[in-house]
Amino acid sequence: xxxxxxxxxxxxxxxxxxxxxxxxxxxxxxxxxxxxxxxxxxxxxxxxxxxxxxxxxxxxxxxxxxxxxxxxxxxxxxxxxxxxxxxxxxxxxxxxxxxxxxxxxxxxxxxxxxxxxxxxxxxxxxxxxxxxxxxxxxxxxxxxxxxxxxxxxxxxxxxxxxxxxxxxxxxxxxxxxxxxxxxxxxxxxxxxxxxxxxxxxxxxxxxxxxxxxxxxxxxxxxxxxxxxxxxxxxxxxxxxxxxxxxxxxxxxxxxxxxxxxxxxxxxxxxxxxxxxxxxxxxxxxxxxxxxxxxxxxxxxxxxxxxxxxxxxxxxxxxxxxx
Amino acid sequence: xxxxxxxxxxxxxxxxxxxxxxxxxxxxxxxxxxxxxxxxxxxxxxxxxxxxxxxxxxxxxxxxxxxxxxxxxxxxxxxxxxxxxxxxxxxxxxxxxxxxxxxxxxxxxxxxxxxxxxxxxxxxxxxxxxxxxxxxxxxxxxxxxxxxxxxxxxxxxxxxxxxxxxxxxxxxxxxxxxxxxxxxxxxxxxxxxxxxxxxxxxxxxxxxxxxxxxxxxxxxxxxxxxxxxxxxxxxxxxxxxxxxxxxxxxxxxxxxxxxxxxxxxxxxxxxxxxxxxxxxxxxxxxxxxxxxxxxxxxxxxxxxxxxxxxxxxxxxxxxxxx
Numbered sequence: 001x002x003x004x005x006x007x008x009x010x011x012x013x014x015x016x017x018x019x020x021x022x023x024x025x026x027x028x029x030x031x032x033x034x035x036x037x038x039x040x041x042x043x044x045x046x047x048x049x050x051x052x053x054x055x056x057x058x059x060x061x062x063x064x065x066x067x068x069x070x071x072x073x074x075x076x077x078x079x080x081x082x083x084x085x086x087x088x089x090x091x092x093x094x095x096x097x098x099x100x101x102x103x104x105x106x107x108x109x110x111x112x113x114x115x116x117x118x119x120x121x122x123x124x125x126x127x128x129x130x131x132x133x134x135x136x137x138x139x140x141x142x143x144x145x146x147x148x149x150x151x152x153x154x155x156x157x158x159x160x161x162x163x164x165x166x167x168x169x170x171x172x173x174x175x176x177x178x179x180x181x182x183x184x185x186x187x188x189x190x191x192x193x194x195x196x197x198x199x200x201x202x203x204x205x206x207x208x209x210x211x212x213x214x215x216x217x218x219x220x221x222x223x224x225x226x227x228x229x230x231x232x233x234x235x236x237x238x239x240x241x242x243x244x245x246x247x248x249x250x251x252x253x254x255x256x257x258x259x260x261x262x263x264x265x266x267x268x269x270x271x272x273x274x275x276x277x278x279x280x281x282x283x284x285x286x287x288x289x290x291x292x293x294x295x296x297x298x299x300x301x302x303x304x305x306x307x308x309x310x311x312x313x314x315x316x317x318x319x320x321x322x
Numbered sequence: 323x324x325x326x327x328x329x330x331x332x333x334x335x336x337x338x339x340x341x342x343x344x345x346x347x348x349x350x351x352x353x354x355x356x357x358x359x360x361x362x363x364x365x366x367x368x369x370x371x372x373x374x375x376x377x378x379x380x381x382x383x384x385x386x387x388x389x390x391x392x393x394x395x396x397x398x399x400x401x402x403x404x405x406x407x408x409x410x411x412x413x414x415x416x417x418x419x420x421x422x423x424x425x426x427x428x429x430x431x432x433x434x435x436x437x438x439x440x441x442x443x444x445x446x447x448x449x450x451x452x453x454x455x456x457x458x459x460x461x462x463x464x465x466x467x468x469x470x471x472x473x474x475x476x477x478x479x480x481x482x483x484x485x486x487x488x489x490x491x492x493x494x495x496x497x498x499x500x501x502x503x504x505x506x507x508x509x510x511x512x513x514x515x516x517x518x519x520x521x522x523x524x525x526x527x528x529x530x531x532x533x534x535x536x537x538x539x540x541x542x543x544x545x546x547x548x549x550x551x552x553x554x555x556x557x558x559x560x561x562x563x564x565x566x567x568x569x570x571x572x573x574x575x576x577x578x579x580x581x582x583x584x585x586x587x588x589x590x591x592x593x594x595x596x597x598x599x600x601x602x603x604x605x606x607x608x609x610x611x612x613x614x615x616x617x618x619x620x621x622x623x624x625x626x627x628x629x630x631x632x633x634x635x636x637x638x639x640x641x642x643x644x
Contacts, residue, residue, distance in 0.1 A: 046575075086556065094556030094580065096532075148581065210418075225574070234408060234416030243575040252547070253368075253565040255586035258416065259470065262584040264577035 004110035004297040004314070007050040010043050012297050016052070019107065019115040026064030026118050028073060030109045031317040032130045032291075033057040035304040036138060037165065037220050037242065038103065043301065046243070047104055054110030055102040058124060058133035059317065065118050073121040074136035075109070076270060077101040082119075093267045110297060110314055122270045125278055134313060135168070135284040136273045142168035143276070144268030145216055145239050146176070153177030158212050160228050161219035162189040162200070164287060164311045165241055169216050170198050171282040178214075183227070186307055192286060203227070210234065210258065218242055234258040239265050287311045326432035326619040326636070329372040332365050334619050338374070341429065341437040348386030348440050350395060352431045353639040354452045354613075355379040357626040358460060359487065359542050359564065360425065365623065368565070369426055376432030377424040380446060380455035381639065387440050395443040396458035397431070398592060399423040404441075415589045432619060432636055444592045447600050456635060457490070457606040458595045464490035465598070466590030467538055467561050468498070475499030478534050482550050483541035484511040484522070486609060486633045487563055491538050492520050493604040500536075505549070508629055514608060525549070532556065532580065540564055556580040561587050609633045 003016035021027045034056035042049045055077045061068045080087055080095035087095050101116065102108020124133045142165065151157060155178045159170050162184030170182050170193060182193040182200045190200035208230040215228040220242040228238045240262060255262060276282045289309035292300035294316045304312040325338035343349045356378035364371045377399040383390045402409050402417035409417050423438065424430020446455045464487065473479060477500045481492050484506030492504050492515060504515040504522045512522035530552040537550040542564040550560045562584060577584060598604045611631035614622035616638045626634040 091557055235413055240574065240578050243578045252562065252586075255584065256562050256565050256588055257586070259586045259588055261586070262577065264574075264579070264581045264583070266578055266581055 001112035002294050002316075003052045003112070004054065004294065005051065006043055006053050010053075010298060010301060012295060014295075016111065019113055021064055021115045024065070024117055024119075025115045026061045026068050026121060028059040028075065028109075028114050028116060028121075029062050029112060029317050030054075030057040030059035030114060031315075032134045033109050033314045033316060034134050034138065035300060035312045035314065037163070040301065040305055041243065042103065049103060051102070052107035052109075052111045052114075053102045054108035054314075055100070056134060056137040057109035057114075058130045058136070059109070059114070061121070062113070068118050068121060071121075072124045072133070074124055074133055074270065074274070075101065075116050075122070076120040076267070077103065077137060078267060079106055079117055079120060110294065110316070112316060122274060125274065128274075128277055131288060131313075132277045132284055135287075135311075136270055136277065138165060139168050139172070139273035139276065139282060139284070140268040140270045141165070141241070141266065142172045142268065143272040144265045145169055145241065146172065147268060148263050148265050149214060149237050149239050151176045151178050151214060155179065155213040156211065157181075157214045157216070158183050158231055159216045159218055160184075160224050160231070161217065161242070162186055162193055163218065163220070163307075166218035167192060167196075167287055167310065168282065168284075169218055169241065171196060172276070173216070174198055175276070175281050188308060189310060192310070195286070196283065212236060214239065216241060229254045229260065232258070232260055235260070237261040237263055239263045241265050284311075288313060291315055323434035324616050324638075325374045325434070326376065326616065327373065328365055328375050332375075332620060332623060334617060336617075338433060341435055343386055343437045346387070346439055346441075347437045348383045348390050348443060350381040350397065350431075350436050350438060350443075351384050351434060351639050352376075352379040352381035352436060353637075354456045355431050355636045355638060356456050356460065357622060357634045357636065359485070362623065362627055363565065364425065371425060373424070374429035374431075374433045374436075375424045376430035376636075377422070378456060378459040379431035379436075380452045380458070381431070381436070383443070384435070390440050390443060393443075394446045394455070396446055396455055396592065396596070397423065397438050397444070398442040398589070399425065399459060400589060401428060401439055401442060432616065432638070434638065444596060447596065450596070450599055453610060453635075454599045454606055457599065457609075457633075458592055460487060461490050461494070461595035461598065461604060461606070462590040462592045463487070463563070463588065464494045464590065465594040466587045467491055467494065467563065469590060470585050470587050471536055471559050471561050473498045473500050473536060477501065477536060479503075479536045479538070480505050480534050480553055481538045481540055482506075482546050482553070483539065483564070484508055484515055485540065485542070485629075488540035489514065489518075489609055489632065490604065490606075491540055491563065493518060494598070495538070496520055497598070497603050505553075510630060511632060514632070517608070518605065534558060536561065538563060551576045551582065554580070554582055556582070559583040559585055561585045563587050606633075610635060613637055
């Protein structure tokens with residue numbers, strides 16, 4: 001099969017070995033997949049991952065338990081043991097025995113076929129296009145902000161970073177009715193915010209005041225946390241969504257002095273994401289900058305690394321409703 | 323009056339100008355004062371503070387409103403406006419208009435006299451010695467951990483750092499009945515933990531497992547946060563009590579991946595601290611390593627910086643019950 005493989009270098013492999021499935025697993029043929037900042041980090045050595053990349057996808061089940069065959073699905077990325085204290089406590093995304101699709105110990109979805117436990121799958125409603133459904137995984141991660149940090153309309157909230165994750169988080173937060181601003185340095189994505197009805201502020205025009213109840217850090221850069229700490233009010237919350245490639249971060253004295261709460265946030269509820277896409281509470285089509293066939297994956301990765309592109313997709317199988 | 327002054331260098335000034343008091347303020351004659359890690363940081367340039375140092379004390383009111391004259395008192399360090407949104411929301415320690423005794427914009431208590439608003443004062447019960455009462459301010463800061471992070475006896479908790487602040491936090495946490503361990507590198511203070519009935523672990527003997535519900539960081543060093551992040555379980559909480567002199571801190575990717583909550587924590591409830599000392603739930607006498615007269619403040623600061631000393635006190639007036 002065709003696959004996008006990372007093992008110290010990134011390469012397209014036209015003749016990769018097909019995966020086999022175990023009891024309870026499904027074999028899925030991805031139609032469309034998304035490239036995320038984590039994929040870019042992985043190609044720089046994050047997690048020491050080697051194997052097939054990719055963890056955002058929509059595809060069709062081609063083999064596995066009868067109930068699933070032929071279904072169009074999105075897939076949760078954490079493959080868990082369902083027995084450990086974390087799993088039994090309902091925190092299975094933190095299962096210490098987990099493998100993670102395309103990130104940790106398990107091949108990803110930038111390939112013609114992928115094997116995954118059927119418990120990871122969510123059927124995609126017919127009314128969603130593949131171009132919408134491919135956003136379910138990152139949109140679920142955006143919804144995780146609300147799981148960990150309840151937000152209501154009385155609160156002032158800023159999102160720092162208006163890239164692919166920031167734009168999803170912004171749209172999720174907009175559904176709460178909170179007083180929301182988007183802070184970024186990319187004129188193109190700030191304009192997109194404005195079109196989405198979200199007040200954009202260019203970072204050069206920002207007067208940093210510590211008056212936000214909540215600041216969500218989505219820049220993927222250590223500077224983002226520094227800025228977030230200058231915007232959050234004492235006893236407020238900074239939600240950290242992005243991991244950094246580097247180590248250096250700002251002095252954390254303001255965290256102590258202002259008794260700030262920093263909340264790390266990762267994978268989220270797929271149900272919320274599917275529902276939001278189905279009722280069009282979140283608009284993703286305008287976020288798609290480029291779509292490449294899987295053969296052109298290296299070009300696609302280059303494109304995804306450029307700040308003028310928002311979401312870059314890989315077309316693998318034949319898309320539905322495209 | 324005698325005073326310990328910092329203005330780019332630390333010095334003892336035998337002839338400093340006496341403070342005057344304004345309406346609503348009390349003039350206090352400190353009997354005994356404590357040197358804290360923050361004082362040491364201030365002498366290295368933290369907060370760009372200049373003036374009389376000191377924010378931990380017990381003393382006697384010598385002038386001011388009639389109700390307060392002659393009373394023995396401990397004093398809250400934040401002098402606040404009582405009108406801003408933070409003050410009216412009950413978060414006056416975060417008043418943006420505040421000055422802070424011996425830390426920010428206001429002289430401290432390493433002097434024969436100090437002026438403070440009467441609202442900052444707490445009467446010290448007769449049954450407490452000065453040697454106990456001088457710990458009220460840092461003990462209140464230790465109690466702030468429980469204000470921000472409720473802890474019960476089902477929880478596993480570690481305190482990283484067994485210095486003066488760590489030992490107070492440990493004793494406060496011990497009152498909850500939680501499964502508590504003290505992690506440090508100082509054999510002397512680890513022995514003190516053992517005497518207090520708290521399980522000590524030398525950092526060289528530690529097998530770092532991410533299985534604590536809560537880890538409280540009291541080392542004052544960036545390495546402390548790194549260790550705390552390796553000990554806290556996914557979705558657990560790291561309470562940051564100490565500020566750092568330096569900027570470099572570890573990679574925060576584990577915060578996101580493990581969805582850890584980092585809670586900055588500063589000043590706390592004086593009532594809880596006075597009460598705990600009065601009922602002897604917290605033992606502080608064994609923490610006093612050295613006591614110097616105010617004239618020997620420079621020696622005292624040197625002593626406070628040495629890890630073999632826990633709490634170093636400055637004797638200013640005539641101590642009661644000593």
